[in-house]
Amino acid sequence: MRDKQGEHIAATVETLTERAGLLGVDVRSLADPGTDEIAACLGGLEIRPEGATRATTPSGVPYAVWIPNRRTEHAVVFAPGSVANAGNVIEALCLTADDLLSVGDADQTMGEYCGYLSQSYENMAMVYRLVRSMGDISSANQIVDESLRNMIETLECAWVAAVFGDDAELLGELSRRVFTANDREPERSYEAESRDVLAKWGADDGPVVVTPENNEGLALVIQPIKLRSQVVGRLVMAGKNDEGGDVSSFDTQLLDAVAACISSLLETIKLYAEQTATFMGTLQALSSSLDAKDRYTRGHSERVSLLGGLIARAAGLDEETVQRYELAGTLHDIGKIGVPDRVLCKPGKLTDDEYGLIKRHPRIGYEILKPIPSVRDLLPGVLHHHERWDGRGYPDRLEGEEIHPMARALAIADTFDAMSSNRAYRSARSREEVLAEIEKCRGSQFDPDLAGVFLTIDLAPFDALLERHGSENVNEQDADESGLAA
Numbered sequence: 321m322r323d324k325q326g327e328h329i330a331a332t333v334e335t336l337t338e339r340a341g342l343l344g345v346d347v348r349s350l351a352d353p354g355t356d357e358i359a360a361c362l363g364g365l366e367i368r369p370e371g372a373t374r375a376t377t378p379s380g381v382p383y384a385v386w387i388p389n390r391r392t393e394h395a396v397v398f399a400p401g402s403v404a405n406a407g408n409v410i411e412a413l414c415l416t417a418d419d420l421l422s423v424g425d426a427d428q429t430m431g432e433y434c435g436y437l438s439q440s441y442e443n444m445a446m447v448y449r450l451v452r453s454m455g456d457i458s459s460a461n462q463i464v465d466e467s468l469r470n471m472i473e474t475l476e477c478a479w480v481a482a483v484f485g486d487d488a489e490l491l492g493e494l495s496r497r498v499f500t501a502n503d504r505e506p507e508r509s510y511e512a513e514s515r516d517v518l519a520k521w522g523a524d525d526g527p528v529v530v531t532p533e534n535n536e537g538l539a540l541v542i543q544p545i546k547l548r549s550q551v552v553g554r555l556v557m558a559g560k561n562d563e564g565g566d567v568s569s570f571d572t573q574l575l576d577a578v579a580a581c582i583s584s585l586l587e588t589i590k591l592y593a594e595q596t597a598t599f600m601g602t603l604q605a606l607s608s609s610l611d612a613k614d615r616y617t618r619g620h621s622e623r624v625s626l627l628g629g630l631i632a633r634a635a636g637l638d639e640e641t642v643q644r645y646e647l648a649g650t651l652h653d654i655g656k657i658g659v660p661d662r663v664l665c666k667p668g669k670l671t672d673d674e675y676g677l678i679k680r681h682p683r684i685g686y687e688i689l690k691p692i693p694s695v696r697d698l699l700p701g702v703l704h705h706h707e708r709w710d711g712r713g714y715p716d717r718l719e720g721e722e723i724h725p726m727a728r729a730l731a732i733a734d735t736f737d738a739m740s741s742n743r744a745y746r747s748a749r750s751r752e753e754v755l756a757e758i759e760k761c762r763g764s765q766f767d768p769d770l771a772g773v774f775l776t777i778d779l780a781p782f783d784a785l786l787e788r789h790g791s792e793n794v795n796e797q798d799a800d801e802s803g804l805a806a
């Protein structure tokens with residue numbers, strides 16, 4: 321824009337000097353284009369700092385000095401040479417100068433406006449990308465990482481960081497994490513730098529802007545990330561790549577928007593976790609209530625859950641997977657909700673039809689849980705916990721390793737608990753008998769390896785649970801009898 325205005329000025333000077341006989345000086349050509357030089361040209365006359373000055377010298381010679389605007393290096397001095405009607409020419413020249421000045425200012429304003437618009441667009445596009453990426457809340461780490469990469473592209477700064485506190489309950493997987501990003505060395509971490517910055521400047525609850533002059537040439541913006549009115553982390557932007565190294569309102573606004581997006585993400589994750597916990601609690605309560613319909617199966621799911629976890633741990637699975645086996649144990653018989661009580665609680669031997677109804681429960685449980693994303697990994701355990709290693713189980717007659725390991729482990733746990741507890745039609749079998757039966761069925765009913773693992777497990781926690789459930793049964797029986805007496 322400046323160059324365009326400069327071309328106008330140069331053309332005007334040329335026209336006036338060559339065709340109108342005026343003296344035109346483009347002060348770009350002077351060694352020091354200050355007003356003193358221009359004044360020297362005209363014998364010390366006073367000059368306004370901007371715009372066109374029209375006057376006459378003490379000797380009556382009209383002149384004009386035009387400094388197009390304060391943002392340009394150009395200043396032009398016009399004084400008449402020998403031309404006639406110099407006053408009129410100067411007057412016309414000044415009008416032209418004013419017009420050019422207005423056009424130049426308008427151009428400049430438009431240029432600045434376009435710059436702001438472009439920056440705003442980039443900021444909006446970045447926030448848009450960020451919000452879109454939040455559709456998948458399964459990985460908060462990934463979203464924060466992506467946010468920082470977007471920020472580094474948009475902000476033109478040296479590096480950015482997100483530093484989270486140690487509130488594991490609020491932050492989950494983000495707790496104590498530090499994320500950084502920079503343009504020049506993508507693999508380099510600025511964790512130490514971001515911690516230093518926060519130790520020095522990050523104590524406030526509101527945003528902090530540090531100018532380069534106050535921080536050895538490094539501009540900073542620190543934006544708190546809040547969750548439920550509590551500061552749980554901070555975003556840091558360090559250094560600016562533009563000339564002055566100054567932070568603009570675009571930078572602070574963008575950091576504010578990114579912090580708000582991350583807060584919103586954390587809130588969503590938190591709500592989702594709370595909702596899932598409530599939902600899982602409901603399922604567990606439902607499962608327990610199904611067991612409790614019949615005093616002989618009370619606590620069965622809880623014990624199968626315990627045994628499922630013990631087998632998984634003894635088989636060397638990681639703790640997260642152990643917990644999934646436990647949950648699958650809790651829910652494995654949830655499909656019994658679809659079996660009539662008269663069959664479920666029947667004390668005597670079942671008819672073939674009744675047994676057919678019972679055999680539907682793995683499929684019913686599978687159908688109940690199938691639409692729930694948070695338990696999708698448990699479905700094989702629920703659907704196939706009555707399959708047998710030799711392929712004679714139900715519902716799909718799977719064989720050997722076709723059966724998911726979770727289902728194979730639950731099959732052992734389920735059978736062990738059934739044999740170890742009293743049933744309507746028989747008393748609990750002795751520990752020796754039960755273990756001998758498990759050993760005998762290795763390779764026929766049970767996965768031989770997993771059954772071998774099971775036989776190494778310390779069953780003390782199971783016995784403690786069985787005893788607790790037994791005493792709950794006795795207490796309830798006492799309560800029932802005293803209620804009848806009343």
Ligand SMILES: [Fe+2]
Nearest residue numbers: 652653705706
């Ligand atoms: Fe079952």
